Amino acid sequence: MSIKNDRLRWQLVSGVLRAFHLERLANRHSRKTVIAGFNLVNGGVSIALVSFIALVTQEAFIFPSLAACRT
Numbered sequence: 001m002s003i004k005n006d007r008l009r010w011q012l013v014s015g016v017l018r019a020f021h022l023e024r025l026a027n028r029h030s031r032k033t034v035i036a037g038f039n040l041v042n043g044g045v046s047i048a049l050v051s052f053i054a055l056v057t058q059e060a061f062i063f064p065s066l067a068a069c070r071t
Helices: 003-019 023-028 031-057
Strands: none
Touching (some): 023 031
């Protein structure tokens, strides 16, 4: 990662923390820990959203070629 990307990523994370009034997380823990937690939550939300869409549409959303064949 470049320093510029690191700075932009931290701005994104700190903005989200400010929006949810969680600034003390950034003060209490290291930047890497806070960004790792942000990525964990963000990944979980993304997977949940795609899973919900697949559930509602009854279609394999991520890997359609790996879905069971319907006969």
